[in-house]
Amino acid sequence: DIQMTQSPSVLSASVGDRVTLNCKASQNINKYLNWYQQKLGEAPKLLIYNTNNLQTGIPSRFSGSGSGTDFTLTISSLQPEDFATYFCFQHNSWLTFGSGTKLEIK
Amino acid sequence: AVQLVESGGGLVQPGKSLKLSCSASGFTFSSYGMHWIRQAPGKGLDWVAYISSSSGTVYADAVKERFTISRDNAKNTLYLQLNSLKSEDTAIYYCARNLLGAPGYWGQGVMVTVSS
Numbered sequence: 001d002i003q004m005t006q007s008p009s010v011l012s013a014s015v016g017d018r019v020t021l022n023c024k025a026s027q028n029i030n031k032y033l034n035w036y037q038q039k040l041g042e043a044p045k046l047l048i049y050n051t052n053n054l055q056t057g058i059p060s061r062f063s064g065s066g067s068g069t070d071f072t073l074t075i076s077s078l079q080p081e082d083f084a085t086y087f088c089f090q091h092n093s094w095l096t097f098g099s100g101t102k103l104e105i106k
Numbered sequence: 107a108v109q110l111v112e113s114g115g116g117l118v119q120p121g122k123s124l125k126l127s128c129s130a131s132g133f134t135f136s137s138y139g140m141h142w143i144r145q146a147p148g149k150g151l152d153w154v155a156y157i158s159s160s161s162g163t164v165y166a167d168a169v170k171e172r173f174t175i176s177r178d179n180a181k182n183t184l185y186l187q188l189n190s191l192k193s194e195d196t197a198i199y200y201c202a203r204n205l206l207g208a209p210g211y212w213g214q215g216v217m218v219t220v221s222s
Binding site (some may be wrong): 036038055087089091095 | 153
């Protein structure tokens with residue numbers, strides 16, 4: 001099975017900061033990496049699919065990059081509504097979520 | 107707009123069964139694969155099962171042989187039959203519409219609690 005490791009597990013940042021969240025796969029997953037945002041008490045929401053494609057309706061301050069085993073989600077300028085937990089997800093071989101990065105207010 | 111509404115959750119004893127439903131609207135249900143994903147209280151997300159538009163199925167190892175995913179296209183409804191339930195199956199269960207091989211649009215979830 002492919003393991004997905006996210007880092008850091010908790011990230012403290014301020015409104016306006018540029019932040020980068022990391023996701024590493026235990027083997028090559030090509031481009032098949034999605035990012036989801038989950039706010040407390042809500043269902044997850046798809047932000048980015050297949051590494052760098054912005055889902056409809058998602059603000060352009062979110063972007064994704066990477067290939068193979070190493071991937072990143074970047075938020076260019078944090079907004080108050082962005083403080084949430086972010087999960088990566090691979091669908092190259094079987095289907096696996098990362099353990100999440102909680103983005104909290106500094 | 108895509109809308110997914112789960113139902114059927116509740117409190118159930120270990121070893122018993124439960125059937126979850128996911129009512130879909132706002133899209134041509136029969137044309138899309140569908141996923142079930144779960145989240146134990148305070149924990150991360152676990153993918154559970156997938157059913158294709160042609161009703162092919164795939165399961166996570168943790169639920170294989172105990173859970174069954176199915177669909178009724180005439181009723182625009184997805185199902186998850188949960189058998190031989192264990193305490194570790196306690197979670198919020200989400201249904202999601204497939205988007206390019208992964209969960210795209212998600213429902214709000216339904217809680218399943220397995221306890222004596």
